[in-house]
Amino acid sequence: MILRRWRGAVRAEDAEAYLAHQDETGVRAYRETPGNLGVLVLRRPVGDLVEVVTLSLWNSMDAVRRFAGDQPEVAVFYPGDDDLLVEKDLHVDHHEVVDADLDRALQLRAE
Template sequence: MRTWRGWTRPEDAPAYETYLMKTGFAGYTSTPGNLGVHFTRREVDGRAEFFLLSYWESMEAVRAFAGEDPSVAVFYDEDDDFLIDRERTVEHYEVFASA
């Protein structure tokens, strides 16, 4: 499982959500080996927080999406127009149980 967080101003959240669906969601789900994604949003401390979770068959599949260093976050051309803060790296977890 791969996780990432980014933050926008609350008023920019709906537009960023639309943008994410065209860029990140499309990129994740079109990559062979992607097993699913959850894109979430909440407002905390005057900011809109986006938390993305994606599930992958293998680290090779993650590299097909993210590049040679899978710990580096993937960004798109207009992310700078929306994001006021972001994680530059991602975290990976091995899922050992789910329901």
């Protein structure tokens, strides 16, 4: 399993608008790509900004390439991103997942 990690930041007053925009664009594209196993969107205040980290899980690098193209280390952006993002990583990191207890995390979240 592959974990894809991207980060960006928005002004605090734009956080909800950006999260909705991201859900309608990138997160939707993740979910519609064969081989996507799920996505986590994280946010936290950092100074005057809100940092957004997106973690997506994939069954292989081939699946990542179906989403991101021939250069999966290059971030994918959508129309409207530049209107909201103050910071954006142009590079995406990929990690091989060697251990995960996602069933436990989902069970704890439901409690």
